[in-house]
Amino acid sequence: MAICLRYxxxxxxxxxITNDTFMKVFSHINKFDLQQSFKGWLRKITINSALDHLRRNKRHSHYIEIDHFFVTSNESAFSKLSAEDLLQIIALLPDIQRYTFxxxxxxxxxxxxxxxxxGIPESSSRVYLTRAKQRLRELCHAYFGIDNGR
Structure with a gap:
């Protein structure tokens, strides 16, 4: 469920997403190759289920207009947060940024x-990632008082 919570x-x-994942696992268990890792197979199905969920709900999402604004990142601020804190902050990102991140x-x-x-251009993936990181820095500063490196 941890992967599902991230998405x-x-x-x-x-x-x-968890329910969809297990439905897919049970319906396709006969296709699982015993020579491969079950954990890896389950992880891939979970990620694909999360992406399917995004696609199903895409019409309800609000996407940010893309421009070419790139920010230099300072990742050290994130090292001060617990994993739980970071997951809570990531959950606040818009869907497309959260998925890209x-x-x-x-x-x-x-x-x-x-x-x-x-189903987006590669350049959009880069922009969404940059914006996600920028927004995470802003949220970390707002919620935890962590300097965002500016």
Whole structure:
């Protein structure tokens, strides 16, 4: 459920993603290759379920207009937060920024892979990641008084 919480905007959505994941696991268990890692297979299904959830709810999301505003990052501020604090702050990001941040920073996907998964241009993935990091710095400063490096 931890992966679901990273992608969901609230617990209800996380539970829905979890339910979708287990439905897919049970319906496709016969396709699982015993030579591979079950944990890796389950993780991939979970991420894909989260992305499916985003696509289903895409029409309800508000997307920020894209421009070419890039910010130099200072990641040291985040090292002062607990994992729980950071997950709570990440949950405050707009959906597209939260998904891009999670896929790139946590799951290790490339911008090209993210663009394919989310159906956006690769440059948009970069912009959303930059904006997510900028917003996370602002939120960390507002909620925890952590200097955002500016």
């Amino acid at each position: 969901a905007s609230d617990k209800k959505d996380a539970q829905e 999670n896929l790139y920073e946590i799951e290790g996907y490339s911008h090209q892979e993210i663009a394919t998964q989310l």
